[in-house]
Amino acid sequence: MERRIRTYSTDEGLVKSRRVQLALYAAEMFADKGYHNTTVQEIGDACGMGKGTIYHYIGTKEDILRLIESKATVLWEGFFEEGLANFDKMSATETLRHCVEDFCRRVDKYPSFTRFWYQEIRYAPPEVQRAIREWDTRAVALFEKILAKGCMSGEFKVDDITMVAHIIVSGGEMWAVKRWFLRKHFTLKEYISAQVKMTLRLVCANECIVKAG
Amino acid sequence: MERRIRTYSTDEGLVKSRRVQLALYAAEMFADKGYHNTTVQEIGDACGMGKGTIYHYIGTKEDILRLIESKATVLWEGFFEEGLANFDKMSATETLRHCVEDFCRRVDKYPSFTRFWYQEIRYAPPEVQRAIREWDTRAVALFEKILAKGCMSGEFKVDDITMVAHIIVSGGEMWAVKRWFLRKHFTLKEYISAQVKMTLRLVCANECIVKAG
Amino acid sequence: MERRIRTYSTDEGLVKSRRVQLALYAAEMFADKGYHNTTVQEIGDACGMGKGTIYHYIGTKEDILRLIESKATVLWEGFFEEGLANFDKMSATETLRHCVEDFCRRVDKYPSFTRFWYQEIRYAPPEVQRAIREWDTRAVALFEKILAKGCMSGEFKVDDITMVAHIIVSGGEMWAVKRWFLRKHFTLKEYISAQVKMTLRLVCANECIVKAG
Amino acid sequence: MERRIRTYSTDEGLVKSRRVQLALYAAEMFADKGYHNTTVQEIGDACGMGKGTIYHYIGTKEDILRLIESKATVLWEGFFEEGLANFDKMSATETLRHCVEDFCRRVDKYPSFTRFWYQEIRYAPPEVQRAIREWDTRAVALFEKILAKGCMSGEFKVDDITMVAHIIVSGGEMWAVKRWFLRKHFTLKEYISAQVKMTLRLVCANECIVKAG
DNA sequence: CATGAATGAGGTTTCATTCAT
DNA sequence: TATGAATGAAACCTCATTCAT
Incomplete structure (x- = not known):
């Protein structure tokens, strides 16, 4: 482009x-x-x-x-590849943890990119809008894959894979978008660890009993 | 104003x-x-x-x-009051479920407000920016209160109340912000029910065992 | 347009x-x-x-x-119609004289139009270029018709009708384009009368003997 | 310059x-x-x-x-000298024919010069404008001289020498300026021969009888 | 001598805002 | 009160010209 x-x-x-x-x-x-x-x-x-x-x-x-937009390649360089590279050697849990952490760190490294895409995307020409959303979709897809694998191996138990993947991605992005709020309460490290914890809780197999639904 | x-x-x-x-x-x-x-x-x-x-x-x-911004009052009318009104009569779980649902529905009713605030806030004068963030903060605070109550009553077990409250609020807002993605996969009803489920899973007392964190 | x-x-x-x-x-x-x-x-x-x-x-x-360009319509209004209107009542010679005079007067009335089209046409968008040349071509065509009629009636004797028509039209336009020169030597009246004379000389039937060719 | x-x-x-x-x-x-x-x-x-x-x-x-502009010297090199060089040996008619032909050929050789001066002269600094018009005036003057000689020798009979000279010069220049039209109808050779013929007709002594003027 | 990267003056165009009707 | 014609500040963009290499 x-x-x-x-x-x-x-x-x-x-x-x-x-x-x-x-x-x-x-x-x-x-x-x-x-x-x-x-x-x-x-x-x-x-x-x-x-x-x-x-x-x-x-x-x-x-x-x-x-x-x-084209600088996004730099931001995401290696993200999708590495995430899946060690798929065999690592457990799904490990992979997930690694990817969530990596994702958050990348967002933190170039926060303006994420904020940009949340806020200025409308002023970009259509191809750019498409391209940016493409990145987002790819990230969601990556997490879907990881989750699916975890489910198959019995490590995870997830009702709606897409929804959880979406939550993970949005959660990471929020670190840049809601900076003004989050920085007041958390350091990056804290935020990442909270994201990981939350994610694992959402997918862990021995589910807590939810009383109503 | x-x-x-x-x-x-x-x-x-x-x-x-x-x-x-x-x-x-x-x-x-x-x-x-x-x-x-x-x-x-x-x-x-x-x-x-x-x-x-x-x-x-x-x-x-x-x-x-x-x-x-000042029309936001209409959007949030009753939200904060109702949420807490029946605090005594309802369980924390019920209150939480009710508020998450209500929150999502309000976002759905006037999606342009939410999208507006994510996207155009920067063009608003500072007082308006502050005011809009104030609404956001209030919503987070509401959920914090609910969570705190649930923790005290033993219904919930939450490590970081602020984090979970933030996730709930962002989750609701995403329905408007990431429309282009979410509408492809979910109806409003599905989204709400997923949000509720996810929320409860995050706060339920008999926690699943998370191996690391 | x-x-x-x-x-x-x-x-x-x-x-x-x-x-x-x-x-x-x-x-x-x-x-x-x-x-x-x-x-x-x-x-x-x-x-x-x-x-x-x-x-x-x-x-x-x-x-x-x-x-x-679209104001050219005003400049040429009636020119093409009137020229041919009395075709039957007038001799070709009379018609020719009338049209040459009329043409020169119109050029004189809005000289900037003619100068414009000689000089600025290149900066105009293609449709305008075409349109302007169209006017020019129409003027040449009018004189061709008059000349043709004169030839048939025996009043004129013209070798190359198109060439003569072109000379007439260019001759009129020069009054605007070479103003800086012509105004030093002629009044409008003089110029017109000279144009008419020259034209008639070019078309008159009892041709002078040209010794070589 | x-x-x-x-x-x-x-x-x-x-x-x-x-x-x-x-x-x-x-x-x-x-x-x-x-x-x-x-x-x-x-x-x-x-x-x-x-x-x-x-x-x-x-x-x-x-x-x-x-x-x-200063390259115009190349274009006109020899034109003015040659034209008059053989003035004694040739008849005025021969001289005229020769010069008209030569003039047209020169215009044809570097048409961009002529088009340039018709179209872009206005963007040139005043001295250049003056210089270019000077060339034009010199050409007219050359033909005036030839015509004058022919009149004196009885070969020609011309009412208005300046006017005819002007017509000759403009006629030659049109070959470059109205290319788009003339090329559709004539080759250079045809155009030149027509110009010569026309010129001679305008100046020939045994004038046709023009009824009015 | 040859080059092309850098510059900013000056042009076109948009659009929030005023104001007479 | 309602209107939209008029305005000019301010933005984008081009391109002649300079100058270090």
Whole structure:
């Protein structure tokens, strides 16, 4: 997707590095002030680029949204692969714990990305919206797989796999989205451990007796 | 807060009704297209008001955000009171179930409010941001109270009350925020029942054995 | 063509009058300073409209070119009809004389239109280019018809009708295009009479003997 | 005029050749797309020069217009001299025929010069405008001289020498300016022969009887 | 000498807001 | 009271020009 963005430069390395710079600063600023409250000028100031320079590496302000989206690859690099890599050697419980932790840590590492996608997605062009939701869906799908395996092995007992997977993913994302609240009460470590605990409680086989339903 | 918004009209009833109209239509439109992609003109068209007329009842486009926030009272009307009203007559479990259900239904009734607050809050003036978060915090506090009571009565066993309350609230809100995903998999009824089930599982006293944490 | 131009106004009469105003002033300015040396601001100043007001009646600066083209109808109104109306009552010679005169006078009345089309046509969108050339072609065709009739009646003797028609039309247009030169040497009256004389000389039946060819 | 254009180079030969290159390519491009739709970048691409290199040989984009004008010398090289050189040996008719032909051929050889001067002259600085019109005026003057001689010798009979000279020159220029029309109907050879014929008809001594004037 | 990355002035366009009717 | 025509501030974007390499 990034390939199609206009540039006046032919130095591929430079283009790449400038775009990374732009995406990083802009994601931060968009998450903080919103896409429409951030001018190209300001982004330029933040990156130490002139307004005109920016337009050597993008064609449109909207393209910055594309850049940010394409930086998601960095954020998720290895997440989906690693999660499943050791599937055989580890128990489902271990895998789940590992993935929940990893997921939360990644969210914490680039919180602006998550906030961005919750908040600014509407201003992005449709392909970007689709792409971002795709990531989300993939994450849910990963956890579905893990849960399914755990159920088959008898480690887990889950009524609705999709629902639990969704809760896990949303739970991780909240760390970025509801920062203002969560940071007041938890450290990252605490939050992660709570998420893990909660998750395991939701899936553990010897279910507590729920009196009504 | 709404009191301070400029109006050229002296007919209080008219002011009120016009503002309700504005808030309703605008909330919808902002949730759909975003604050900055919705022009005053369009809002006027949607409400059947001329652009000029709108400015008889507000001073600034931003004021519409204030109106929307103050309409939240309608959304939450009775929620906090009812939740606690029958505290004595009902068990904590019953109260919890009731409140989770009620919460989800309210989110479902005006999804644009929730989406609005997740997505457009950044464009609102600080007092409005604070006010909106206040609602959120109040909801969390309500569930904290319920959980605390349940713990004291021995019905529940919860490690971290705040965390669970937060999960409940976020879970409800997700119904509006992740519509695009959840509607594909669940009806409102299913979602609510899953939320309730999950919640109870998280708090039930005869806990499942979690191996690590 | 004008129909498709964006406007925010619904008052059709107003739209029309504003657009006429714009077209007139802009044609003048474009002919004088060129499309690209004339800012929308300046056009606004000239018409006594604010920059923003202009954009209530057009969507794009380019649209002004469309407006100008569509004002050509006014310039040519009646030209093609009248020319042929009295075809039966008048001799071909009389008709020719009349049309040449009329053509020159029209060019003189709105010289900026002709200069515009010689000079700025390249900046106009393709449909406008086509439309303008269409007018030119129609004018040539009119003279072709007159010449053909004269030839049949024996009044004229013309080798290449198209060529002569082209010369007549270009000759008239030059009055606007080469103003800077022609005005130094001729008045409009003189120019017209010279054009007529030249034309008749080119078509008269008792041809002079051209010694070589 | 060209002398005054800034250069950072001291190698006069290089400067000259670079400028010729620039003028040729740019004239073409300006005639095709217009001065303002042609970027310095594009001119550089066309000539195989870097954008920066161009600015070693000119000071301003406008200077390219100066270069183009000064390349007109090439176009007209010999035209004025040759025309009059054999004035004594040839009849006025022969001279006239020769010059009309030569004029048309030169227009055809570098049509972009003519189109350029009809269309982009307004974007050129005043001295250039004056210079270009000077060429035009010189051409008219040349034909005036020829016509005058022919009148004196009795070969021609012309009412208004200036007018006829103007018609000849414009007629030649039209071959470049109204290409889109003329090429559909004539080859260069046909056009030239028609121009010659027409010219001779306009000046021949045993005039046809024109009934009015 | 040649290059192209960087710059910012200046243009177009949008849209919240005012104000006369 | 209701309207929408008028406005201009402020945003995006282009591109001539400079300058370090």
